[in-house]
Amino acid sequence: MNCPITFKQRKVLFMEQNELIVMRDIVKAFPGVIALNHAQLTLHKGEIHALMGENGAGKSTIIKCLTGVYERDAGEVYVQGVEGNVFNHSTEDAQKVGIATVYQEVNLCPNLSVAENLFIGREPVTKLGTVDWRTMNKRAKEIMTGLGISIDVTVALENYSLAIQQMIAIARAVDMECKVLILDEPTSSLDDNEVEKLFNVMRDLKAKGVGIIFVTHFLEQVYAVCDRITVMRNGSFVGDYSISELPRVKLVAAMLGKDFDDLAAIKPEGNVEINPEIMLKAEGLSHKGTVKPFDFEIHKGEVVGVTGLLGSGRSEMVRCIYGADKAQTGKEYIKGKEINIKAPIDAIKEGMAYLPDDRKADGCIGDLSVRDNIILALQARNGMFKKVSRAKQIEIADKFIDMLQIKTASRETPLSQLSGGNQQKVILARWLCTHPDFLILDEPTRGIDIGTKTEFQKLILQFAQEGMSVVFISSEIEEMLRTCTRMCVMRDGEKVGEIDGDMTQESVMSAIAGGEK
Amino acid sequence: MEKIKKLTKQQLFLPFFCLLLVLLINLIKNPAFFSIGIQHGVLYGRLIDILNRGSEIAILAVGQTLVVAVSAGTDISVGSVMSLSACGTCMMLAGYGVNSTTELAVPMGVGILFGIFLGGVCGAMNGALVAKLKIQPMVATLILFTAARAIGLLMCNNQITYIRYEPYKYLGNFIPGCPVPTAIFVTIAVIAVVTLFLKKTALGLYIQSAGINSRAARISGINSALICFLCYVICGVCAGIAGMVASSRIYSADSNNIGLNYELDAILAVALGGNSLGGGKFNLAGAVIGAYTIQAITTTLLAMGVSTDQAPVVKAIIVIIIVVVQAPTFKEWIANAEAKRKALKVEGGQQA
């Protein structure tokens, strides 16, 4: 009995007929953390399987262990049609056994064309064995049109926004003839429209018998498409439930390991009276090629949302205000004083802060420690010669790690080793520690788990109460409704209007879609 | 055991280990290598040679480390800039057109400052091209790589300019009464100043941020371009100082030969010190140790009488061994192989 099972004996274990993947007792340790502690996952044929858990629960890690990005330390993996315990040493191996994956961070090559990104590694070839560009471009066009996106597929990927890139990554995985499709937070940068398209694709594949693993932090989406749910917590397996046996509240409780009073209304009732003091005012600001001239105004202690369709220029608008892209026309005033913003540092000195939407490109300094990442903006504001003392750095870092519940092995861990959601928290901490008067949050809750998300929203309101002005961009209208007092609507790089007072899902939707004009 | 493990985890362990390895070879081959004596009131021995002769590379490596960290590229002009600075100084000291002098035309300090200033100017030019015009570092520095030496030669009127003035020899040799080669002090001073600057200001953090993700650094309020420019200027100044030392050793400006191929050694030193040439995090001490490792190899080969033309073969092999030993992947392989061996042992034991 105490004799361990040898490899040969293990081969004898049968998988059930409709099981596509069985992962058991998976262990994966990183220096300082045990990311997976005897985790398990079972995927059936023709099901959409949600993988749920807090930030840093180990969702991405278990997926990477399956697809060969990481090599597991222990555990067994069985894949239908492959004999024995499967060890994928590279993603190439995983593709060979029929696993296609969209990873959490967009993993495409920015220098290649859209078509190539879709087909690299499996390019259509001519009779001579050479790459058939014509067919490739044609098929790429078809695939993208099929997803409702009409773009020039011969243009380099870097010219497209994060959302489009996300869709391309999905399209690539979907187009592979696979048994198993893994989607790690594919929807985090998509708007509702795109999400619906994705769901349709997923349902089609499901009908064809493909098993799908779907990671998301949006509970609605889980209930919209999924059949089963595996919940993970702290790298361990909590349970494998069918969707019907696990209502929302229970799911959240399972994820967090404690009861959670769902999404209690966090916005104070009634209209908050607006502080008459104008914090920031922009007149005719514009950036050539992205945003047309717009006016903008925000009062002290106000939370203003910016909404619009994918690519409507929400990000560009706030970047312009912050000076991340230097505005070419227009004037900006802070507290009535005209300011001249040439670079972000000028904005920081005026008390602004900007949490960018493209975390990987604009936010993370991956190889630096969590501590360095947190104090970066504060240090930049202080200037090079006023170094924040080591003790102070540690104090600040510890404070925010605690306050935002950042899951990290230590404060000296490189940021790149944190899970996606925790990286986002670190970047937020970077801005909070500068005590800004005016905070711009572009998709701050992207990839953040449900518990923290609520905390986040509470935090935003708390800041507002303390007199901070906040601009808030989110793809989730609901989230904005819960926090904002007013909303700007963007369409095609133009500010087309503002909504205040009567803000409901419907009114916002119709404003975005541009029903009336 | 625990302590040893902890020691091996240290960042500097590997570069240091490699240096020791090279010295160990010497210990086995010829223990006399380590004899240090005092002759004519100065320290004398191969180890002193390594410290002394390694100064230029070490100083260059300091500047190069910063440049590599901030721009993920290398400054290949440092060798030429060394030569230019030396020529500039000698021209100032001797006066234009004079090819040998025993009297200085200007005070020595002025001449030396001028040389270092020239280095800074070259660094500024490289920096402007890289930081402002976003030209790839290697190409931007290729310009001065080609031109600096020639400009130096023009300054010296196409000749080797000799400064036969005793104090000028101090920098590269000995100050009377002091048994330690002056170059060692210069190196220590350069390293100390740069380290202090990095420690006392946030420059280190800025450099690393700009080097890892310059877009994110800019958004966080760091003027990436300025930091990049600054690093190139520092690198240029380091090259200028190294040029002074090299020039003082031969009390002349041999434009064609001062700093010849030093850029390669400087870059190699940075890498041997465990720094990634891809930019980002850096480790100054490692680079300095790397520099002395290279010099130790060179001195060893010379001591063993390996012909200078063929020495590169041995040098190449040693370098490969060092980097392979340092490579994380290699360490992983070894660890895996070990684990497998152990696992097999266990399994084998059970069957028996």
Added chain:
Amino acid sequence: MKSLKKFSGNTLLLLITIVLFVVMYAAGCVVYSAKGFTHVQTFLNLLITNAGLICVACGMTCVMLTGGIDISVGSLVAMDCMILAYGMGVKGWPCIPLIILILVIGLVFGAVQGFLIGYLKIQPFIITMAGMFFARGMTAVICTDQISITQQMNPTFYKWANAKINLPKFLGYVNKKGKTVVPFIRPTVVIAILVVALIFFLLKYTKFGRSLYAVGGNQQSATMMGLNVKTTKMKAYMLSSFLCSIGGICYCLNTMSGSVQQALGFEMNAIASAVIGGTLLTGGVGNVIGSLFGVLINGTISTLVTTNGKLLSSWSNIMTAALLCFFIILQSLFAYFKNRNSR
């Protein structure tokens, strides 16, 4: 606007390079028309002298596409030349086996470098620098003398080196001595052009070629998309060293000799050519046609300096650097304005 966007990175830089080359050459023709700059042969000489460099630059481009660099090329060319010269000039061996030998050496040399870089993930600069030391040292180990391959020692090789492929007569001119000079090229030029064409094809139309771009674009992504990054890198270095061997043969056919001092600084020329031709050192962007023009531009700069004929020793270096500087800055300004417009 849309059409401008289509000239993404690669194509636009290439276009700029070609236009600047034509302008520069035309300027040379105007200024130095009296000094034979307008002769067809002047242009062909550019190809003849740089045939080896063109091959090497093609290999360098492939390596740079993966985000790597290969600075061993110059020494490798020197070693190849030395092997050829020593084999033929001293030992009197036949040339075909020797050529095969150095091609194999190229592959093996590249494989070792590529293995260390791809599989052990050691920085390319360091490995190839070690390769550079090694090859240069080996050259000295083989022989420290200057060796030449003479007609007596190897008539076949001599014949190849001196073979002329004449162009039509009307392209020539009559010189002061009354002799008609018919423009010609050497077989090495044909080899170089073939190499460019082949590598162009390889990069554009084969899976391997495209994977070079992918690896250079984002190594992590390439891994996650299921490409075998390690092997791709290793192959890139093998290709580079192999092309280096071909370049070495061309170089040897041009110089007919071997010596330790040969091809010094060749790696810098190759890198500069590739970069001027629009290849990024960071990888993922580049093209061999660009590299070909890069070589021609470098060649033209040096021809301009040569043709001037009145420069003091040091001024020729300074002029070369100044022209290089001018060119690079112009190129970067164009790229800058293009980016600004399309953003």
Added chain:
Amino acid sequence: GGSGGADATAPDATDATEAPADTSADAGEAPAADGEAITVGFAQVGHESDWRTASTNSVKAALSSENGIDLQFVDCDNDSAAQLEAVRNFIEQDVDYIVIDPIVSTGWDTVLTEADDAGIPVIVIDRTIDDSDKYVSWVGSEFTNEGLAAGAWLKAYAEAKGIKELNILEITGTTGSSAEIGRTKGFHQFVDSEGWKLLDSQTGDFTQEGGQKVMESYCKSYAGKFNVVICQNDNEAFGAIDAMKAAGVSYGVDGDVIVISFDACTAGLQKVLDKEINADFQCNPLQGPDCLKIIQALQGGQTVEKQTFMEEPWFVSEDVLKDISYKNNSGKDVTEPLIVVDKATVDEAY
């Protein structure tokens, strides 16, 4: 322009500026003959040393417009491929003569054939071309003879001084350069035939720093075991002297170690005068006047000598021997006078 450059370097190029004065008498008619300046293309090695600069200046001064010549000068920066390119460029420029100082001695056949086809005579100076005879004339030094000279002198000197055992350390020049090859070859003939002990030989790359580094190492490895140091140029000798000084080795006329050097530039002769270098063998850089003579001869339709060896005196610091007889490289027995250096010799040097 070219002439301005030559003027700027006047101070030490005394010989060079004299050169045109020597030849101007018979130079007058050549350009007058066809009324137009003769164009000459000169592909120089580079600018790596003072010696080279002297050589360049000498050619520039001789082939000047005063002598009816339009000189096209190219500095090839030690790149042999660039030199081939430069020669091809001269052919396209349709020059009347090409002068080459070949960086490498090999690989010239192809391009010389091209020049031949275009009817342009090629004159070679300084370094040699081994693999082709398609040039009309060569002017330069016989490096092997220089090596032999050093050997012959050392033999005679040791005999005169009664030194029994010679333990020699050699610092050679840049590997593969013809000077290095020739000097090594010549000197080693004596080492072998006389049974001298050559302790070590390393290259110092013709630089002062190189010489210094190698000597520093020698001083430790062979402390007290050597009594001759032969450096293949003056710069290396300066470095070696510094290193010996630092290591406390006594050298020169009054010391234990005999120092031999080549080149005999001003600074080198100064060291001979100071009795720090025992013997210095000149390597004459002033090929300009000879070059001019050849061109004028060819212009006048005369035939020229295939080889012209330049005069290269031997300088010593002690007056112990008058002259030395030896068998030179071409197998001829010759007797060379030894010149004891005085202030005037130093001032006249290049």
